Amino acid sequence: MTWTDFPIIAPLVAALLVAVAIIGVDMIAPGRSRPAIAVALVGLGIVAIAIVWTDQLVRTGQASGVAFGGAYTVDPLATYLDLVFVAIVALTVLFGPDYLGARDLPVAEYAAVLVFAMSGAMLIAGSSDLLVLFVALELMVLPGYLLAGFAKHDALSTEGAIKYFLLGSFSSAILLFGLAYIWGITGTTRIDGVAAALASAHGVSPALALGMALLTTGVAFKLAAVPFHYWTPDAYQGSPTPVTGFLSVGPKVGAIAIVLRLFVEALGPVHVDWMPVLAVLAVLTMTLGNLVAVSQTNVKRMLAYSSIAHTGYILVGFAVYANDPSGEGLTAVLFYAVAYAFMNLGAFAVVAALQKRPGVTSQLDTFAGLGRREPLLGLLMTLFLLSLTGIPPTAGFFAKALIILSAVQAGAPILGLAVVLNAIVAAFYYLRVVVYMYMREPQGEPAAVSHGALLRVGLAIAAAMTILIGLLPGPLIDAATTAARSLLPV
Amino acid sequence: MANSLDAYLILSAMLFAIGTFGFLARRNAISMLMCIELMVNAVNLTILAFGAFIPALKDHASVIALIVIAVAAAEATVGLAIVIAIYRNRRTPLVDEYDAMRQ
Numbered sequence: 025m026t027w028t029d030f031p032i033i034a035p036l037v038a039a040l041l042v043a044v045a046i047i048g049v050d051m052i053a054p055g056r057s058r059p060a061i062a063v064a065l066v067g068l069g070i071v072a073i074a075i076v077w078t079d080q081l082v083r084t085g086q087a088s089g090v091a092f093g094g095a096y097t098v099d100p101l102a103t104y105l106d107l108v109f110v111a112i113v114a115l116t117v118l119f120g121p122d123y124l125g126a127r128d129l130p131v132a133e134y135a136a137v138l139v140f141a142m143s144g145a146m147l148i149a150g151s152s153d154l155l156v157l158f159v160a161l162e163l164m165v166l167p168g169y170l171l172a173g174f175a176k177h178d179a180l181s182t183e184g185a186i187k188y189f190l191l192g193s194f195s196s197a198i199l200l201f202g203l204a205y206i207w208g209i210t211g212t213t214r215i216d217g218v219a220a221a222l223a224s225a226h227g228v229s230p231a232l233a234l235g236m237a238l239l240t241t242g243v244a245f246k247l248a249a250v251p252f253h254y255w256t257p258d259a260y261q262g263s264p265t266p267v268t269g270f271l272s273v274g275p276k277v278g279a280i281a282i283v284l285r286l287f288v289e290a291l292g293p294v295h296v297d298w299m300p301v302l303a304v305l306a307v308l309t310m311t312l313g314n315l316v317a318v319s320q321t322n323v324k325r326m327l328a329y330s331s332i333a334h335t336g337y338i339l340v341g342f343a344v345y346a347n348d349p350s351g352e353g354l355t356a357v358l359f360y361a362v363a364y365a366f367m368n369l370g371a372f373a374v375v376a377a378l379q380k381r382p383g384v385t386s387q388l389d390t391f392a393g394l395g396r397r398e399p400l401l402g403l404l405m406t407l408f409l410l411s412l413t414g415i416p417p418t419a420g421f422f423a424k425a426l427i428i429l430s431a432v433q434a435g436a437p438i439l440g441l442a443v444v445l446n447a448i449v450a451a452f453y454y455l456r457v458v459v460y461m462y463m464r465e466p467q468g469e470p471a472a473v474s475h476g477a478l479l480r481v482g483l484a485i486a487a488a489m490t491i492l493i494g495l496l497p498g499p500l501i502d503a504a505t506t507a508a509r510s511l512l513p514v
Numbered sequence: 515m516a517n518s519l520d521a522y523l524i525l526s527a528m529l530f531a532i533g534t535f536g537f538l539a540r541r542n543a544i545s546m547l548m549c550i551e552l553m554v555n556a557v558n559l560t561i562l563a564f565g566a567f568i569p570a571l572k573d574h575a576s577v578i579a580l581i582v583i584a585v586a587a588a589e590a591t592v593g594l595a596i597v598i599a600i601y602r603n604r605r606t607p608l609v610d611e612y613d614a615m616r617q
Contacts, residue, residue, distance in 0.1 A: 155578055162585045166592050173596050182600040183612045189596050190546055190609070193589050194537055197553035200582065201530060204557050208564035211571060213578070258615050325615075 031081050032091035032098050035074040035106060036146055042067030043139035050132035057121050060132030061478065064139065068114045071142075072107060079103040094214055095153040104358060104507035105149035105281050112277065112365050113142040116270040118482030119373045122380050122475060123266050129175060138270065141167035145278040151285060154203050154213040161199070161246075164278045165192050168271060172263040184262020188271075191245065191255035199242025205235030206290070215290040223293035236294070239286065240301055246279040249339060250309040253332050260328035265379055265386070268324060269372030272331045273365045280361055283342055288354065288511050295346045303343035307442050310336025314449040323375055324386040326453055327368070330412060333450060334364055337443055340427050344434035352433055354508035356426035359500060363419035363493055367411040370486035373479065374405040380473045391457055393466035401475075402461045404487050409454040411490045414447050419493035426501070522563035529556035543597045543607045547590065554586045 030037075045067060049059045082089040082098050089098045116138055121131050144163030151157040169192060173185025207213055209232050210221035228236075245252040260268045287298060313333030320326035338360050345353030375386050378401070384390055395402035411418035414425075424447060431440035493500055533553035540546050558579045565575020601607055 155581060159581060159585060162589065166588060169592050169596060173599055176599045177603065179600075179603045180614055182596065182603050183614055185596045186543060186600050186609070186612065189593055190537075190543070190550075193550050193593065194553075196589070197530075197533070197550055197557065200554065201557045201560070204560045204564070207574075207578070208560070208568070208571070211568070213574065261615050 028087070029091040031078055031087045032089065033096060034078055035071055036143055036150075038067070038071045038074045039139060039143040039146060042071060043136045043143065046132055046136040046139065050130075050136070055130070055132075057125060057131035060135055061117065061121060064117050064135040065114065067139070068110055068117070072110045075103055075106045075110065090152075094216075095156050096147075096150050097152040098150055099510040101284065101358075101507040101510045102146075102150035104503060105277065106146045108277055108362055108365060109142050109145045109149070109274065112270065112274050112369065113138050115366075115369050115373075115482050115486060116266060116274070118478045118485075119266040119269060119369070119376055122479045123264060123376045124174075125476075126380050127175060127264070127382050129264065134171070134174065134267075137167045137170055141165075141171070141270075141274060145274060145281070148278055148281045148285070152215045154207060154215065154218070154286075154290070157215075157282065157285060158196075158200060158203055161278070161282060162196065164275060165196070165246075168192070168275050171267045172259055172271065174267055175264050178264075180262040181264060182262075184259045187255050187262075188259035195242045195245030195252070198238050198245070202235045202238030202240075202242055205231055205238065209235065215285060218290040219292055222291065228294055228297050232294070233297070236291065236298055239291075240298060240305075243279060243282055243286070244305060246282065247276065247335050247339070248332050249305045249335050250312045250332065253309070253313070256332055257325050257328045260331070261322060261325045261386075265324065265372060265376035268328075269369045269376065272327065272372065273368050276331065276335065277361045277365060280338060280357060284354070284357075284511060287342070288345065292346075292513070299343055299346060302339050303436070303439060306336050306339035306343050306439065308336070309333070309339060310442065310446045314446050314453075318449065318453045320453070321388050322386055323388060323391065323457060324372075326457075327371060327375075330450065330453070331368065333446060334360075334368070334412075336446070337424065337427050338364075340431055340439045340443060344431050344436050344439060347434035347436065348430065351505075351508045351512045352426075352430040354511060355501065355504045356423075356430040358504035358507050359426050359497075360423040362500060362504075363411070363423035363490075366486050366489040366493070367408045367418070367420055370483065370490060371405065371408040371412065373483055373486060374401055374408065377401060377473075377475055377479055377483070380475065388457065388460050389467060391460045392464035393461070395462040397466065397472070404483055405461060406458050407487055407490060409457055411494070413451045413454045417491070417494040419490045419497075421494060422497040422501075519563060519567035522567070523560060526556045526559035526563065529553075529559065541608045541610050543600070543609050546609065547593050547597065550593075551586065551590065554582065554589075558582055 046060050046063050049063050053059050081087040117135050120134050124131050144160050147160035151160050169189040172188045173182050175181035210218045248256040310333045313329050317326050317329035341353040341357035411420035414420045428440040428443050533549045536549035537546050561579050565571045
């Protein structure tokens with residue numbers, strides 16, 4: 025490393041320092057959540073500033089954008105994804121203290137582990153080397169396993185954690201095997217080198233086909249795509265609710281970053297061989313996710329299956345991108361990731377708010393009469409669910425519209441039709457929660473709970489972004505287009 | 515075929531397959547963890563075989579293998595911690611008895 029590398033990796037260094045600072049504060053004032061949360065939020069602000077600063081340096085040509093001899097790159101895509109990760113972690117930190125505090129779980133460690141996971145996700149976004157990509161992936165998912173089992177005396181939490189861990193590391197091993205083959209065949213770990221080697225080779229050798237099959241399987245596990253989704257419902261249902269919110273968006277957007285770097289960038293020259301597979305995975309994933317979600321009576325489990333369905337919609341964007349030289353599919357994927365992050369985190373935050381009193385389950389009955397009991401919370405949940413359904417004028421509407429448009433423009437209207445049909449099925453189970461909130465009488469009289477200021481601020485931000493992206497999608501579409509262009513061959 | 519790249523690749527693919535089968539067939543969480551380790555070590559053998567037989571990859575192979583070993587160690591640490599946590603709650607290491615959420 026030389027000093028010229030420093031401005032490029034400044035956001036990563038800042039993220040790691042923030043995590044260490046949170047632990048340091050916790051050692052000075054053990055068990056107190058306020059100082060740790062304050063350090064985490066201020067620190068995340070600094071990380072965001074560092075990301076924008078680095079981006080400006082690269083844009084104006086003051087820094088090269090490449091560090092460590094080409095292993096790490098800052099381009100518009102890395103900046104875009106980094107900012108998404110910071111927003112996700114900041115919201116998750118805001119949603120945590122209410123739920124964790126009521127259960128005597130350590131808030132400082134929660135924040136620190138989240139920031140470590142974020143540093144891994146940021147490293148994925150900027151990695152231009154297969155080995156860096158793998159290490160970054162592990163850096164993102166290992167904290168995720170810990171977070172899933174955060175309530176270590178709770179049987180459900182540890183059960184979710186062990187299923188998440190076993191299948192997560194199983195898929196990491198499969199992905200690593202695929203990476204080893206890609207490296208052995210192309211002779212380089214650099215992503216641009218892999219792309220160049222594959223572009224000059226003729227056809228796909230058996231070893232390359234094996235490597236690609238292993239990579240697809242590994243990534244499908246990470247994305248929770250059908251038929252590699254079995255860990256998802258248990259891991260999501262068992263985890264503490266704020267953690268579930270994070271797991272359903274953070275590692276998911278991280279996996280999207282892997283697909284962008286690994287498949288679109290490194291394996292781009294052989295896209296005709298993997299795109300049909302992604303198209304089939306997309307349709308299977310959204311259909312099965314939605315059909316199983318319909319029969320769920322637990323809202324956390326239902327949202328877990330709904331997140332599988334959203335993976336399917338996102339995969340459509342990947343499946344169609346190469347037929348369309350303008351990269352509309354990738355723009356749609358990047359836009360969807362942001363819209364999905366805010367609306368899904370918001371929905372899980374409402375569930376977490378209801379579960380502030382320990383012992384409250386996430387069954388549908390918990391939501392009965394919520395519209396009258398806590399009108400504001402009911403209204404917010406309705407907003408997030410409408411957005412997840414894809415009803416205008418919310419963020420979810422434009423996200424789905426962009427995906428469908430990209431499919432139609434790329435000459436794959438069947439995929440667009442599949443998304444539309446699935447959105448109709450999804451409307452049923454999302455709106456059922458709304459029916460429970462406004463048209464069912466609660467059994468007994470649930471005690472009123474007061475919500476913390478941090479949770480209110482977080483919910484306000486998630487709701488504001490969900491509406492704002494829905495009313496003014498222009499700036500985000502522009503940002504996503506710029507980010508997507510940095511992947512397209514010039 | 516002896517002492518060729520293909521022989522080593524087949525050997526490591528077989529080790530990987532044994533690990534995969536073990537992971538899918540075993541019920542004990544510790545055994546499943548060991549099977550994952552076997553899979554990762556099969557990958558390491560693949561990497562080192564590439565390095566040993568392709569001169570251009572020689573320098574990179576040992577570095578990559580070392581990093582993979584370090585990552586696998588970190589993974590095993592987290593895994594054992596989670597296994598201990600669930601053992602304290604359930605008093606069994608058998609994964610098919612972890613069915614509290616099955617509907």
